[in-house]
Amino acid sequence: MCTVTYFPHKDKIVLTSNRDEKPNRAAQKIHQEKGLFYPKDTAKNGTWFVVSASGNAIVLLNGAFENHQRETEYRKSRGLIVLDLIAQENITSALQLIQLLNIEPFTLVIVQKNQLAEFRWDGSEKHFKWLNINRPYIWSSATLYDETAREERKQIFQEFLRKETISEETIWSFHHQKTNDLENGITIKRQNTIQTISTTQVVISEEITMKHYDRLNPLSKPEKILLKNETQTSTS
Numbered sequence: 001m002c003t004v005t006y007f008p009h010k011d012k013i014v015l016t017s018n019r020d021e022k023p024n025r026a027a028q029k030i031h032q033e034k035g036l037f038y039p040k041d042t043a044k045n046g047t048w049f050v051v052s053a054s055g056n057a058i059v060l061l062n063g064a065f066e067n068h069q070r071e072t073e074y075r076k077s078r079g080l081i082v083l084d085l086i087a088q089e090n091i092t093s094a095l096q097l098i099q100l101l102n103i104e105p106f107t108l109v110i111v112q113k114n115q116l117a118e119f120r121w122d123g124s125e126k127h128f129k130w131l132n133i134n135r136p137y138i139w140s141s142a143t144l145y146d147e148t149a150r151e152e153r154k155q156i157f158q159e160f161l162r163k164e165t166i167s168e169e170t171i172w173s174f175h176h177q178k179t180n181d182l183e184n185g186i187t188i189k190r191q192n193t194i195q196t197i198s199t200t201q202v203v204i205s206e207e208i209t210m211k212h213y214d215r216l217n218p219l220s221k222p223e224k225i226l227l228k229n230e231t232q233t234s235t236s
Contacts, residue, residue, distance in 0.1 A: 002017075002018060002019060002020035002021075002061060002062065002140065002141040002144055002145075002196075003017065003018040003020070003138070003139070003140055003141070003153070003175065003186060003196075004016070004017045004018075004059050004061060004109055004138070004139040005017075005136065005137065005138045005139075005157065005171060005174070005175070006109060006111075006116065006136060006137045006138075007136045007166060007171055008133060008134050008135070008136070009166055009167060009168070011205050011206075012168070012203050012204065012205040013111060013133075013203070013204040013205070014168045014171055014201065014202075014203050014204075015057055015059060015109070015111060015201065015202050015203075015204070016171050016172065016174075016175050016199065016200070016201040016202075017048065017049050017059050017175075017199070017200050017201075018175050018186065018187070018196050018198075018199050019048060019196070019197055019198045019199070019200070020141070020144055020188055020194055020195065020196050020197070021194065021195075021197050022193055022194060022197075023193065023195065023197055023216055024043070025041060025042075025043055025197065029212070029223060030210060030212050030223055030225055031047075032225075034087075035052055035053040035054070035230075036050055036051070036052055036053075036083070036086060036087070037050070037051050037052075037053075037208075037210050037225060037227070038050035038051070038083075039198065039200055039212045041077075041079050044077040044079055044080070045077075045079075045080065046077045046078065046079020046080040046081075046082060046083060047060075047079050047082055047083060048060040048061075048079060048082065048200075049200045049202075050082055050083065050086045051202045051204070051208060051210055052086055053208070053227055053228075053229070053230045054229070054230045054231045055111075055204045055208060055229045055230070055231050055232070056086060056091065056110075056111060056112045056113070057086075057110070057111040057112075057202055057204065058082050058085060058086050058091065058108055058109070058110050058111075059108070059109040060078055060079065060082050060106055060107070060108055061106065061107040061108075061109075061139055061140075061141045061142075062078070062104075062105075062106060062107075062141045062142070062143040062144070063105050063106065063107065063141055063142030063143035063144075064105040064106065064107055064120040064121060064122035064123070064127070064142060065120065065122060065142055066142050066146075066147070067142055067143050067146070068104075068105050068122075068123060068142075068143070070104065071102075071104070074102055074103055074104050075101075075102040075103060076103060078103065078104055078106045081098070081100075081103065081106075082108070084098075085098070085108075090112075091110055091112050092110065092112070092117060092119075092128070095108075095119055095126065095128060096126075100121050100126070103121065103123075104123070105120075105121055105122050105123045105142075106120070106121055107119070107120045107121075107139065107141075107142070108120075109137075109139060111204065113231075114133060115130065115133060116130070116131040116132070116133040116137075117129065117130050117131060118131055118139075136157075136161060138153060138154055138157040140153050144188075144194065145184060149183075149184040152184065153184070153186070156186065157174075160174050168201065168203050168209075171201070172199070172201055172211070174186065175187075175199050175201075176199065176215075196215055197214070197215055197216050198212065198213060198214055198215050198216075199212075199213045199215060199222075200212045200213075204229065205229065205232075206228075206229055206232045207226060207227065207228060207229060208226070208227050208228070208229050209224065209225070209226050210224070210225050210227075211223065211224045211225075212224075
């Protein structure tokens with residue numbers, strides 16, 4: 001939920017997320033329910049990353065444009081809102097109607113019907129824009145990374161794109177890279193216990209592959225599921 005990359009690769013879309021959180025918020029398995037696949041946040045029962053059997057996907061980042069002052073209580077978890085939205089036939093239309101007052105600020109990366117969009121809720125206003133589905137992007141959570149850190153991470157991503165032969169495997173490796181910068185690197189481990197606790201990736205094409213890795217248990221192997229893309233199947 002805190003570092004997200006999007007990359008179009010040949011006939012595939014690769015969407016990958018590092019979750020930077022307190023260790024007690026780990027989700028170790030992919031949950032399957034009603035054609036939805038997602039790592040489930042056991043603390044609040046929501047998720048930060050979900051894909052449907054039709055190839056739609058939503059990834060959540062905390063915060064909108066800058067760090068915000070947290071309220072003592074909010075009406076609903078952002079992770080539950082993600083599950084509400086992915087169940088809608090048209091996610092972008094649902095965003096126009098959804099009531100978000102007293103919901104903590106957040107950012108969504110949305111893939112639906114070969115379109116890419118970004119949505120931000122800053123606590124009082126909605127901000128929506130379409131993005132070019134044919135170019136790569138990186139997002140960093142505004143609650144953990146200030147503007148300088150976010151720009152530096154964009155530069156790291158651009159350098160990676162120039163040097164590497166891009167595939168889902170090299171993007172997965174990018175999300176696992178470690179540097180001496182434990183505060184703002186792609187993988188972090190801060191003294192206040194916030195650290196990179198998992199990595200999740202979905203590859204969308206004629207088939208959909210979802211992979212989730214609990215990084216708190218280095219002896220474990222990434223969990224991986226493979227399913228047919230229902231949209232591709234129905235139109236073939």
